[in-house]
Amino acid sequence: PEEHKTHRLTQMIIDTKTQNSKTATSASEICLLIYQHVLMKFRYLLDEAECVVPIPLHEQHTEHCGDNCKSRKLDEPHTKAELLAETLTKIIYDKTGKNIPLYKDVLVRADRTKPMDKNATQKQRYNYAWKDYKITEDIKSNNLIEGKKILLIDDNRTSGITIGVCASWLLQLGAKQVIMFCAGRTYGASVPYLPSSTKIKRI
Helix, strand or coil: CCHHHCCHHHHHHHHHHHCCCCHHHHHHHHHHHHHHHHHCCCHHHHHHCCEEEECCCCCCCCCCCCHHHHCCCCCCCCCHHHHHHHHHHHHHHHHHCCCCCECCCCEEECCCCCCCCCCCCHHHHHHHHCCCEEECHHHHHHCCCCCCEEEEEEEEECCCHHHHHHHHHHHHCCCCEEEEEEEEECCCCCCCCCCCCCCEEEC
């Protein structure tokens, strides 16, 4: 914790959670790093990507982000993954001219379950998360992502359960491939629990 107080990426991720005066700048810096160090290294992912989807938040806060967050109304929206997804698509367009569609409403967090037993296995937590994250009804009917290669964006990975569940939903809906991007991960975080599939790439 002491080291993280001065860790630049950690502080930028916190800025994107709390909607302070540095939020937009931090989101731009994070996404520029993603572009420079990941997308340019694996340029084929950028060339093949057909749309960007952010990890959803519940309509109420899914987590407290510190004193600033706790003092705000529960139904006041956060930025987090959606802001990063918006910023990243703009950077890609500015750098390459490629306009990758951003689909904000593909996934929804429909429920906010209580914390499980701390000794629950990853598979148990994964199954439990299926109750929280869903595909929106409109998307089921209009085939927006069927057959597409998707960049799935989140700000931070702890257990990998959330992004694993969301990737699985997209594949079930007919996505050709899901490429998972996280700006950072919790120290000591485990590899995401994912169903056996060759359609998911971890970046």
